[in-house]
Amino acid sequence: MAAEAALAMAAVSAVGSVSGGYAQAKGLAQQAAFTKQQARSEALKYKQQGVAVLDNILKTQASIVAAAGAGGIDPYSGSPLFISQQALAKGAGEFYLSEDGQIISTRTGDLKAQQLMAQGKQAIMGGWTSAATTLASAGFSYARLGAAPSGGLTASYADLSSNPPWFVE
Numbered sequence: 711m712a713a714e715a716a717l718a719m720a721a722v723s724a725v726g727s728v729s730g731g732y733a734q735a736k737g738l739a740q741q742a743a744f745t746k747q748q749a750r751s752e753a754l755k756y757k758q759q760g761v762a763v764l765d766n767i768l769k770t771q772a773s774i775v776a777a778a779g780a781g782g783i784d785p786y787s788g789s790p791l792f793i794s795q796q797a798l799a800k801g802a803g804e805f806y807l808s809e810d811g812q813i814i815s816t817r818t819g820d821l822k823a824q825q826l827m828a829q830g831k832q833a834i835m836g837g838w839t840s841a842a843t844t845l846a847s848a849g850f851s852y853a854r855l856g857a858a859p860s861g862g863l864t865a866s867y868a869d870l871s872s873n874p875p876w877f878v879e
Contacts, residue, residue: 713855720848724841731837735830742823742830749819753812760808767801770794 774794778785785791 713852717848717852720844724844727840727844728837731834731840734833734837738826738830738833742826745822745826746819749815749822752815752819756808756812756815760805760812763801763804763808767798767805770797770801 771794774790774797775785778790783790785794
């Protein structure tokens, strides 16, 4: 009777191990989703920064054209054109830098999320492995605690090691 109770407790423990693995995987999946959301938020900040850079470029270009036009100079030649080109080059560099930040933050978030999902899969496998180990150990103990060996006290468990009770031919 005690051996059957031990088997039942082992089964309950095994179910707990499996459900614990799934619960841990669910928590990691939620962390992964949150991580991706944070990465998207960070990417949006970089995108806003890029839009601000483009707005600044437009304002700078308009100021150069207005100042040159007010001074009676052709804004599309000579010094005003050179200043405009320099401002555009600097602004483009800043814009591309903000795009790079956007890409890096998105990819970093995706990689972290993938890592968390992989950990979740490992948690599930760990739960199943723990359950299998618990059940196998309980089965082995049950087989050892079963009826007295037929050979008396001198019997070994050579019988069990060659043909374990859970092995089906």
